[in-house]
Amino acid sequence: MTVGQRQQLPDRPLPIAVPEPGLAVATSGLTRRFGRQVAVDGVDLAVPRGSVYGFLGPNGSGKTTTIRMLLGLLRPNSGAIELLGRPMPDALAGVLPRVGALIEGPAFQPYLTGAANLRRLDRSDATADPASSTERITAALARVGLTAAAGKKYRNYSLGMKQRLGLAAALLKPRELLVLDEPTNGLDPQGTREVRNLIRTLAGEGITVLVSSHLLAEIEQIASHVGIMSGGRLLRQGQLHEVLSAGEAIVRITTPDQAETVRLLHQLQLADIGQDQQTGSVTARLGDLAPEEIPAALVHAGVRLTGFAVERPHLEELFVSLTGEGFDVLR
Amino acid sequence: MSSADTLATDPDVPVTRYRGAFGRLYLEETRLVLRRRRNQALLFVLAVVPLLIGIAVKLSTPRGGDGPQFLDQVTGNGLFLVFTALTVALPLFLPLVVGVVSGDSIAGDAGLGTLRYLLTLPVTRTRCLASKTLAVASFTAIAVLTVTVVGLVTGGLLFGLHSVTLLSGDTVSLPDGLLRTALVACYVIIALFGLAAGGVFVSTLTENAIAAMATTVGLAVFSAVLDAVPQLSGIHHLLLTDHWLGFGELLRSTPSAADLVRWTGLHLGYAAIFLSLAYSRFTTKDITS
Numbered sequence: 001m002t003v004g005q006r007q008q009l010p011d012r013p014l015p016i017a018v019p020e021p022g023l024a025v026a027t028s029g030l031t032r033r034f035g036r037q038v039a040v041d042g043v044d045l046a047v048p049r050g051s052v053y054g055f056l057g058p059n060g061s062g063k064t065t066t067i068r069m070l071l072g073l074l075r076p077n078s079g080a081i082e083l084l085g086r087p088m089p090d091a092l093a094g095v096l097p098r099v100g101a102l103i104e105g106p107a108f109q110p111y112l113t114g115a116a117n118l119r120r121l122d123r124s125d126a127t128a129d130p131a132s133s134t135e136r137i138t139a140a141l142a143r144v145g146l147t148a149a150a151g152k153k154y155r156n157y158s159l160g161m162k163q164r165l166g167l168a169a170a171l172l173k174p175r176e177l178l179v180l181d182e183p184t185n186g187l188d189p190q191g192t193r194e195v196r197n198l199i200r201t202l203a204g205e206g207i208t209v210l211v212s213s214h215l216l217a218e219i220e221q222i223a224s225h226v227g228i229m230s231g232g233r234l235l236r237q238g239q240l241h242e243v244l245s246a247g248e249a250i251v252r253i254t255t256p257d258q259a260e261t262v263r264l265l266h267q268l269q270l271a272d273i274g275q276d277q278q279t280g281s282v283t284a285r286l287g288d289l290a291p292e293e294i295p296a297a298l299v300h301a302g303v304r305l306t307g308f309a310v311e312r313p314h315l316e317e318l319f320v321s322l323t324g325e326g327f328d329v330l331r
Numbered sequence: 332m333s334s335a336d337t338l339a340t341d342p343d344v345p346v347t348r349y350r351g352a353f354g355r356l357y358l359e360e361t362r363l364v365l366r367r368r369r370n371q372a373l374l375f376v377l378a379v380v381p382l383l384i385g386i387a388v389k390l391s392t393p394r395g396g397d398g399p400q401f402l403d404q405v406t407g408n409g410l411f412l413v414f415t416a417l418t419v420a421l422p423l424f425l426p427l428v429v430g431v432v433s434g435d436s437i438a439g440d441a442g443l444g445t446l447r448y449l450l451t452l453p454v455t456r457t458r459c460l461a462s463k464t465l466a467v468a469s470f471t472a473i474a475v476l477t478v479t480v481v482g483l484v485t486g487g488l489l490f491g492l493h494s495v496t497l498l499s500g501d502t503v504s505l506p507d508g509l510l511r512t513a514l515v516a517c518y519v520i521i522a523l524f525g526l527a528a529g530g531v532f533v534s535t536l537t538e539n540a541i542a543a544m545a546t547t548v549g550l551a552v553f554s555a556v557l558d559a560v561p562q563l564s565g566i567h568h569l570l571l572t573d574h575w576l577g578f579g580e581l582l583r584s585t586p587s588a589a590d591l592v593r594w595t596g597l598h599l600g601y602a603a604i605f606l607s608l609a610y611s612r613f614t615t616k617d618i619t620s
Contacts, residue, residue: 068447073447073618073619074619075615075617093346103447103448105444107443107447108445109363109445110443111366111368123356123359124355124356124454126349126352126353126356126458127346127347127349128349129347129349130349
């Protein structure tokens with residue numbers, strides 16, 4: 001499933017500088033087994049350039065395995081991967097310099113300071129300019145609010161500081177794509193907010209962000225696109241509002257004339273019509289009908305309306321309906 | 332950019348690579364190894380070996396016969412303290428140091444999780460393995476040179492450095508003696524490369540650095556045990572550790588070049604085999620840590 005985020009361009013010659021509205025991440029039939037267990041099962045990921053793609057799924061659903069395959073750490077059993085339009089892992093050396101990543105939590109040398117850790121990474125990177133290293137490290141630390149702790153040893157960092165240093169490492173160079181696996185893990189509400197703002201700012205600069213998380217409320221606030229994984233499969237994918245509206249909206253009509261309302265809703269061929277005597281409301285699944293048709297029809301038939309609402313499911317409800325309510329790890 | 336060239340592997344993607352990148356990577360890896368307190372402590376232990384032997388010999392009355400090779404000559408010539416110290420350090424201390432650092436090379440980063448960040452910078456698998464192997468080799472050399480230099484200084488201060496009476500009875504000048512000492516150090520360094528490469532290979536097999544270190548040291552111990560079983564004398568000349576003490580050959584008036592080349596070839600052969608194994612393992616390995 002391919003989703004173009006950009007709008008139809010006007011009918012005139014394109015300026016050459018306009019980037020292709022392609023995909024930053026595209027996989028087809030991506031599959032990875034560990035022994036008999038299929039960790040990732042035929043996943044077709046489509047992350048449009050410029051999007052903030054929320055990659056969702058319960059623990060053990062295959063998100064991290066997918067991310068590891070995207071970055072060339074794991075080889076898929078079958079399927080193809082394109083990162084920024086280039087095949088992975090063949091084009092790894094050319095593509096990964098333009099990709100910043102936070103994979104399954106931060107990891108640094110415990111006995112080095114935060115700044116020394118960044119320096120070590122930067123000097124190990126053949127594509128990082130040694131001349132600008134110091135400025136870029138200072139800027140990256142400032143960007144994640146770690147300037148004051150730059151000279152502190154990593155082992156003395158709190159979980160939130162470690163997470164921030166991981167983000168700083170991903171931001172050491174200008175990037176086209178950021179792959180952030182659980183970036184707000186271990187952060188306090190303040191830190192979570194800052195990371196959310198940081199992702200928004202980065203997306204505003206045109207950077208594509210693939211962010212995996214189980215904090216659905218977070219994702220709902222920042223993502224333009226989502227993909228929902230469960231049991232190794234990608235169950236839903238697309239623009240956030242599309243995916244949410246596919247989760248079927250409910251109409252709720254509050255009226256004293258319930259019997260008449262139910263009859264009319266049947267006429268409009270709505271499904272799952274239910275009555276709630278206590279609140280005096282009638283509910284039904286909206287289906288394909290345009291919501292504005294309903295009050296018009298009701299009023300036309302003389303039904304007295306005290307309330308009319310279209311309730312779309314939140315991401316969390318959709319997520320639970322797709323991946324199951326259970327607390328247990330599926331596999 | 333003048334100081335950079337475009338990646339040849341992927342001409343469609345304009346990624347600049349800066350000159351001297353591999354040198355910087357190698358220096359970072361070596362610096363990391365040298366900055367670790369544990370590794371500094373290991374070097375300290377190695378430095379203590381010639382120091383202790385020197386002081387013990389100085390304080391005691393000369394006794395013939397007992398003790399490691401070359402010990403008798405130490406009082407007459409400080410140079411021999413180097414050879415004595417190397418003879419003492421080779422069966423245990425040096426393999427221990429090499430085993431710890433080589434076993435830690437890949438497995439240590441895998442255990443910490445830093446390997447995945449190094450590889451996604453990206454540092455290609457080949458460069459990663461090469462830089463870490465070179466860092467281990469450098470540390471091996473530094474370890475042997477620590478024993479050599481401390482032995483030379485201690486021996487010189489306590490007993491003086493004189494012209495050398497060789498095992499064959501001939502005497503050579505002090506500069507010739509120092510040259511032979513340098514060659515001895517080189518021989519020991521090369522001899523340990525086999526074990527160091529073995530450690531790097533073992534290190535690609537696990538995320539548990541301690542297990543890799545223990546296995547590597549075990550490799551040396553195992554070889555030494557086999558070397559001590561007379562019934563296996565047929566394979567002794569092929570064992571990893573068999574010719575480690577072969578540096579004595581360099582203290583003959585005319586060392587057998589054929590023997591030295593054969594033994595050095597064996598050490599380097601072990602290194603080549605282990606590094607090929609490490610390469611084929613590491614370049615196809617799934618990084619799950």
